[in-house]
Amino acid sequence: xxxxxxxxxxxxxxxxxxxxxxxxxxxxxxxxxxxxxxxxxxxxxxxxxxxxxxxxxxxxxxxxxxxxxxxxxxxxxxxxxxxxxxxxxxxxxxxxxxxxxxxxxxxxxxxxxxxxxxxxxxxxxxxxxxxxxxxxxxxxxxxxxxxxxxxxxxxxxxxxxxxxxxxxxxxxxxxxxxxxxxxxxxxxxxxxxxxxxxxxxxxxxxxxxxxxxxxxxxxxxxxxxxxxxxxxxxxxxxxxxxxxxxxxxxxxxxxxxxxxxxxxxxxxxxxxxxxxxxxxxxxxxxxxxxxxxxxxxxxxxxxxxxxxxxxxxxxxxxxxxxxxxxxxxxxxxxxxxxxxxxxxxxxxxxxxxxxxxxxxxxxxxxxxxxxxxxxxxxxxxxxxxxxxxxxxxxxxxxxxxxxxxxxxxxxxxxxxxxxxxxxxxxxxxxxx
Numbered sequence: 001x002x003x004x005x006x007x008x009x010x011x012x013x014x015x016x017x018x019x020x021x022x023x024x025x026x027x028x029x030x031x032x033x034x035x036x037x038x039x040x041x042x043x044x045x046x047x048x049x050x051x052x053x054x055x056x057x058x059x060x061x062x063x064x065x066x067x068x069x070x071x072x073x074x075x076x077x078x079x080x081x082x083x084x085x086x087x088x089x090x091x092x093x094x095x096x097x098x099x100x101x102x103x104x105x106x107x108x109x110x111x112x113x114x115x116x117x118x119x120x121x122x123x124x125x126x127x128x129x130x131x132x133x134x135x136x137x138x139x140x141x142x143x144x145x146x147x148x149x150x151x152x153x154x155x156x157x158x159x160x161x162x163x164x165x166x167x168x169x170x171x172x173x174x175x176x177x178x179x180x181x182x183x184x185x186x187x188x189x190x191x192x193x194x195x196x197x198x199x200x201x202x203x204x205x206x207x208x209x210x211x212x213x214x215x216x217x218x219x220x221x222x223x224x225x226x227x228x229x230x231x232x233x234x235x236x237x238x239x240x241x242x243x244x245x246x247x248x249x250x251x252x253x254x255x256x257x258x259x260x261x262x263x264x265x266x267x268x269x270x271x272x273x274x275x276x277x278x279x280x281x282x283x284x285x286x287x288x289x290x291x292x293x294x295x296x297x298x299x300x301x302x303x304x305x306x307x308x309x310x311x312x313x314x315x316x317x318x319x320x321x322x323x324x325x326x327x328x329x330x331x332x333x334x335x336x337x338x339x340x341x342x343x344x345x346x347x348x349x350x351x352x353x354x355x356x357x358x359x360x361x362x363x364x365x366x367x368x369x370x371x372x373x374x375x376x377x378x379x380x381x382x383x384x385x386x387x388x389x390x391x392x393x394x395x396x397x398x399x400x401x402x403x404x405x406x407x408x409x410x411x412x413x414x415x416x417x418x419x420x421x422x423x424x425x426x427x428x429x430x431x432x
Contacts, residue, residue: 006307014050017386020371025383030057032397035383038094043383044402046259046346048393050385051198051230052255054344056397061298061304062259075291082295087301090257090265093237096247100267101276102290106229106254109264110192112284114139116266117190117223119275119282125187127180129171131200131359132193134227138162144199162176171203171358174212181216190223190250192218195240198230200362200393202340202347203355210246223249223272229264230255234393236312237305259301263294303351311396313343318403319394322346325407329414335427344394350426362389366426369417376413382406 010024017024025043027035033056035045045057053406055062083102091097103109114126126139131421134140138158158262165187167180191213197203217224220317226248232239234258241248249272254264267273275282288294305311323341326348330337338355349356350373356362370388377384382405383394417423 014387015384016100017088019367019387022371022372022375024338024386025378028308032056032058033395033399033402037409038116041381043378043381044398044406045383046392046394046406047383047385047390049260050256051234051391051393052258053260053393053395054233054256054257055301055304055359057260059259059397062261062300069293069296069333072292072296074293075288075411076154077287079290080292080295082292083230083290086290086295086298086302087265089299090253091267093302094232094239094241094251094253094267095178096241096249096269097251097265098270099258099273100265101273101284102295103254103264103266104262104282104286104288104291104294105135106227106252107137107140108286108289109229109252109254109266110134110140110225111137112189113225113266113268114192114253114270115284116268116275116282117225117250119280121222122270123187123189123222124165125167125184126165126190126192127167127169127177127184127188128192129194129197129359130168131171131203131362132197132227133199134194135229142166143168156237170360171197171200172209173358174209174216177213177216180258181220186220188217188220188222190225192225192227194230195226195228195244195246195248196231196235196342198345198391200359201349201365202342202345203357203362204340204342205244206357210244214246216247217249223268225250225252225268227252229253233257233301233305234345237302241243257298257301258294259297261294262288263290263295263298265290308396312343313396315394315396318398318400319344321400322392322394322403322406325403326410329407329411333414333418333423335423345391347391348392349388350423352427364424369426372417372420372422373413376416377409380409380412382409 028038029036034042130143135146159185169180170176214224228239232253250268279282319341323339323346327339337348338350340355350369351365
């Protein structure tokens with residue numbers, strides 16, 4: 001039998017389900033809040049492509065009339081009106097992005113923002129946070145969240161020079177930030193952070209944490225970069241920066257903007273972005289950056305959200321119902337697992353105590369219990385992320401009935417774990 005042509009069996013490792021074991025889920029199609037496998041079995045999907053499907057699968061606003069968009073040309077090799085208009089529309093919602101430039105993926109956007117910060121400051125060192133995920137370029141992978149934690153960078157193809165110019169701090173811990181900044185000295189170019197984290201579970205910043213990062217960056221003549229690839233549009237048109245009242249120097253966005261199609265962007269202060277060619281010496285670019293198809297869909301996304309301001313309240317209401325249902329099941333089993341919810345994101349971990357505050361908390365959660373829970377939920381028609389670092393995402397198409405069915409499935413799945421003694425083990429292990 002021939003080996004699979006896909007390296008490792010997937011184009012992104014998390015899809016193999018290696019963290020939970022068993023046969024990976026293979027989606028044949030999606031519709032609204034549901035995914036379907038080859039047998040036609042429907043599951044209620046809370047992966048939502050790890051966040052970008054704010055409108056679910058195949059929403060008519062973003063899946064009709066696409067032939068006409070494609071007929072204009074998939075890529076032109078020149079700037080086009082929709083690209084310029086989309087940039088203006090984004091700036092209207094994120095005023096911190098005084099100037100912006102498009103890319104194709106979030107990884108490219110963050111990599112470009114880091115390069116701009118280095119060019120602007122003339123320095124090399126970057127401070128990031130354990131458990132934050134910023135894409136798959138070299139600098140981003142050390143102690144990354146999601147499914148990308150890299151324990152041995154040199155064996156992972158990451159040069160020593162990259163780790164030399166990188167400091168990794170504990171999230172929500174300004175004392176640790178100060179310790180890492182002392183290592184950087186006067187080489188600090190930027191502090192890179194997820195202002196709300198969705199890649200080590202759902203982690204919200206402690207009061208004063210983001211303000212502390214901004215103050216420390218300013219005091220050192222460095223820049224503050226917000227990675228809002230997950231949070232912009234998922235947390236509203238103002239993103240996490242609007243919610244927290246912080247104006248970063250640079251911002252990266254992506255995922256949701258394309259309604260599922262690839263598009264991303266980075267931008268910030270006009271004087272910082274002026275280092276980019278042709279005005280300055282710093283180069284970023286790409287043939288598909290800001291392509292007409294992606295930009296046109298991005299305009300549709302903003303149109304829809306601006307025309308349906310009640311959509312966020314509806315998702316928040318259903319997410320609150322889901323979180324309350326999970327809490328009831330957890331409490332009924334005598335477990336002290338924290339359930340957290342923010343807008344359309346819901347999360348809990350098999351770890352006793354309060355909500356995750358950092359990556360150490362996330363790594364303390366019981367993996368065996370989550371793996372069993374994942375498969376028990378799949379058997380009951382619920383699709384969860386095959387990694388406990390991820391979270392549950394709701395979309396505009398999840399219904400009250402979906403939430404009810406999900407809570408029922410969670411109750412049944414917890415019953416399975418309890419009968420196998422896994423809840424007791426997870427609860428006890430979290431105490432050590």
